[in-house]
Amino acid sequence: MNAKYFLVFSLVSTSLFSQTKKNDSIKSIDEVKITSTKKLIERKADRLVFNVDASMASQGMDAMETLGNVPMLKIDEDKASISIVGKSNVSVMVNGRMLNISGDALVSYLKTIRSENIAKVEVITTPPAKYEAAGNSGILNIVLKKNPNMGFSGNIGTGLQQRTYFGGNANGTLNYQTEKLSLSFKTNYLNSAKRSIENYSILGSTESYSQSRRKDMWKSIAPSLNMSYKLNKNSEIGFNYLFTHQTPDMDILNTTNYFQNSQNIENLFTNTQHREKNTMNTLGVYYDLKLDSIGKKLSFTGNYYGNNATTNVNFNTLKSSDESLAFVKTISIVKPEIFSGQADLELPYSFGTIETGAKFNQFKNSTDIGYYNLQNQDWEIDATRSNLFQYTEQNYAGYFSFAKIFNEKWSTKAGLRYELTNVNAYTPQTDERTKYSYGEWFPSAYINYKNEKNSYTISYSRRINRPDMESLNPFRWYENTYSYSTGNPLLKPSYMSNFELGYTHNNKFNASLYYLHQTNGFGQVSFQDGLLHYGTYLNTYDSDFFGATVSYTNKIKTWWEISTYVNASLTDSKVYNIEATTRKGKTFDYSIRNTFTLNKAKTINFFLNFSQALPYHNVNSYFHSFTNLDSGIKIALMEKQLQINASVSNIFAQYWKGDIYYSDNSQHFNNYWDGRGFRLSVNYTFGNKKVKESRSIDFEEKSRAK
Template identity: 60%
Template sequence: MKLKYIVIISLFSTTISAQIKKDSIQQVEQINLLVKKKLLERKADRLIFNVEASVASQGMDASETLANVPMLKVDENMGLISITGKSTVSVMINGRMLNLSGNALLNYLKSIRSENIAKIEVITTPPSKYEAQGNSGIINIILKKNPNLGFSGNINTNLIQRTYSGFSSNGSLSYQTEKFSSSLKLTYYDSAKRSDENYTILGTSQNYSNSVRRDMWKELTPTLNLSYKISKNAEIGMEYIYAHQKSGMDIVNTTKNIASDLSEENLLTNTFHREKLPAHTLSAYYDLKLDSLGKKLSIAGNFYKNNSDTEVNFSTLKSSDQSVQDVRTTSLIKPQIFSAQADLELPFSFGTIETGVKFNQFKNSSDLRYFNVSAGNYIEDLTRANLFEYKEENYAAYISYAKSFGEHWEMKAGLRYENTNAESYTPSSGSGNQYNYAQWFPSAYVSYKEDKNVFSFSYSRRINRPSMSNLNPFRWYSNPYSYSSGNPLLTPAYINNWELGYTFNSKFSASVYYLRMKNAFGQISYIDGLSQIGTYLNYYNNNFWGLNASYTDTFFRFWETSISMNASLQNSTVFNIQAETQKGSSFSYSISNTFTLNKNKTLALFLNYDHSLPYRNVNSYFYSFPELTSGLKVSLMEKKLQINATVTNIFAQRYRGDKYFTDSSQHMDNYWDGRSFRLSVNYTFGGNKKKISKKNINFEEKDRAQ
């Protein structure tokens, strides 16, 4: 009898346990469904876009996914990613700064699948933990944690048809154990596009320039990641990237110059431009958990080096005397960056304290040589040759404090101190420049959450330091008369950002912002006789007032749409140039639509429209630019095989703009092969075993080598 009761009790216990387990699974599934419905989240210092909750963002690469995020704009024609209403932003992966730009950045993002992205954080006013360098904001792509144990991998191929055909391929192979993690990624791309650029300068003399150019890129980049858990609380790891890049341009330029006495000169220049750019990046880290409450020490070091070896040959026919001038220029640029940092995270019952220190060292040497070609002989022109050396050291320390007050209030405040010592030297002229500056960079954030409403306020101060190419006085000649160069006397710009944000029901988001930029710099062009010369100057201060708003929702279960808009007003003052500024304004909007065409959600049509109306900024006017993109997405083999077909810039729009000075005006009318057809095929393989976490390494300085 006792045995019978034991059996009954055992069966009853098993049944109850199974029911509890079943109920728990159902609850987890319900919770997951609820989480998936939260497309947007607003925190004290950032807006979060949950990629897993967006049907439109499935079956894409990271660059396409970013274009679906409210407030973000991806311009593949110009190789730019920006926050609407703001300017230059940095891109991070799990808090690690990519420090890539242009096509290199976009091709890197194309190697990341949206299925591997958990969320994207838009940080318009970055906190003190991050480098103060940068114009306005940071985009942080958070990848899904815990890649599969054992072997897993991914293969992706993209075909693109512009004027010329191109393709890119990337593959990754990972192997994970409980303690050891490794991955090898290989990326290759070979692409080209046609550009048609027109630039006109009108003043007492006139200059009309047209360039028809074929741009070409080839790159083979292996990336190796290794990590090992020394113990339960300690982990070490490293990442090595070798980028073997080759690029080239074939250019035909015609230039008409009309002098003040109305005499006319015409130039025809054929240019052959080739560059080799092998780059090495080595990063290492050590993480130590100090206790079970989340206290953690992180130490990281980074090293970057490349050798840009460029050869440019051009031949210029001068119409007035039918003379031909053949020129060869060579340049060798060797930037080198080292950084080391330590970060300490200390969560307590009274709040979380973060603090850390960082050291960065930048070095660059460059050597430009100019040769006139006569009867097959190269005769060096030492008056046009240039040597340049640059060294910069930055010392930084920061501290921040974050605290949540009940269920409604969250705040964060921080302070960062940066001290910079820099010196540049031009041996060919015997001239140099030294400067030192130290600045404090405060930041503050507060948010309030009540039911479906979230309010936030943020402030941060930033610095925008010139890149090495901005500072380098190299003369990059396009013909024997015209060139562009950097300016070693450039000084940093400073930016103050204020923003008031609001989110409703995780679908509607809006923000009002004010941005004050002081001592900003940019490129200025002017005419000197036959020469069209471009250089960089600190020349304006800017005040921006803006409004962003977006709404994303799903209708009829098959239609996901996202509508966003931005409006801004600005006024500027200028110095170092003769120009009259006007009060500026801008307005842009976009509508993105994804239509699911079957019940299994394996076939989808997307149709996106983006329109920037004419706008003014400082002394510039930019014309309207509408863009229509459409395509199909197909998922097969339980979504392991994905095929996308996309047509971009269907109407083949051109970029047009004007600049106005007191004594002249300048006009741009360019087409950069924006219309394209793209076919992408992606296949993912690997088991679904237990998962572990992966560390990403922070290296925020590398973009200044560009």
């Protein structure tokens, strides 16, 4: 017998044999029926919980696709972003550990996680005092599962994607469980590429028109090992280790044309090769101790993150006016490191639950970036454009919260967190040192009322958004000899106050009214001075943000599950440090996601998803309408152990367009990030499929180490 047919025969025979044994055992107890149905949505005092197992649309998918089914979340793969509807991007955690990746790398990583391995998704729009106060609009926590049964289990999968370029990924998980020991080894490999077209123009006293055609390429391998061991019935130790090696490379062709008084004064043609290597190590350890039998618990957590990133950028710029050709290269070494330690104490009493704890976090980063010109066949360093930068930030935090369940209907939670931050930034080249300290209080409060079908929540929290390394580092990142971007070591954090009124009906309908007040908002600002075009980061605005979101997720037929949302908002902003005229912002966007079951066995599903964001203003910017349509089919075989998915994304191949207005110029962009593509994925699960939620290790600071 041919080997591949023997393998299929063996799998089918084993499945039939298991089913026969199952049926025989059922006959003796067929009078007993136990039914347990998870609620699709649960509204808690400080978060909205989406139970993945209860969603038909979320079966047989990767994590990125699954998040699209979660109420209040908006997924945009073209811009590689995950955000709360009507708000800005969220911080993403997996099992309580903050991911140190963003953009396309984050999307690629989430696509290696299967929905079958996700217990629930928690949307925390106003995070409680236990969590770091850092973050713009909230936290998204993906809670994974682990195997509680004896022996081995796991899954293997692969995926192919065809956009402009072909790409693929492979991933695997192997679990082993005994009464005391739990081990899980995971790995994923990615090799992918996409085409990007970015058009940017500045219209002022000097006009410039720039177009970049870019090929983005990623290769990464990321094995991880998780272990937990029960020392006795009251204590457990464990660790999580993740190693990541990735090469996010780019090839860029840029053309920039300059005009004055409608006359062409210069043309620049730049060819760039960007080659980067990142080697990251993330280690988390924990010790949990149960103090009694009613839930009192003491936890200690330690984390380390380190990255050794080396980037070589070679570009040559042809200047049309004198036909000169300049060859330049930059070599950068960036080494961020994060150490953190935390102690948490949970004390449930009859009168309520007390949570308290303390945390220390140290964020260090050193950069050594050299700028070289090719002179007489030799590379000569340009000291005026090279840079050393050292940054140290220490954060001391303590928190206290109290939660009380008054009865089956009423519950509340309130907390207070204090964070003291010391910053020390040093540029040896200029002998400039920036030192300052600041301490802030971050209160949070929640009230929840629920009856049989309705749940109401009022919540408030104060947050801080600290700049990342890209925003702080004063080194000039050159696109060509006349265009660069730079960070600002004097950039200050921004602060947000979040208020929200939430309502959930029958675990299907969800609505929220929200208000966000932001001060000291910052972002990248571009300037034009003759041929020179540069961008830097500034604190530029305060804003008031009002909005309402309505979502509905339900199986309206046994064969049709729908998930939809509508969001509308108003924004009023005031600017400073720049000369710009703001307008009151208005947004309106909506999404409809449909999943149809095509057979009685519920093993073939077809989905069709549509979303649209209407044109809107924000501060001094205007964004054009954006429409997206996705469709695909999912097939489950071998008692759903084998999952095959095929889909087409961004069928309309939409461009992202916008305009930015200043007093002396206007800036316009029109970008396409290769969103339209075909995907095919296959995943096979083996071993025991029963799972439970995995222990998490909090590590919330990693996202700043960009």
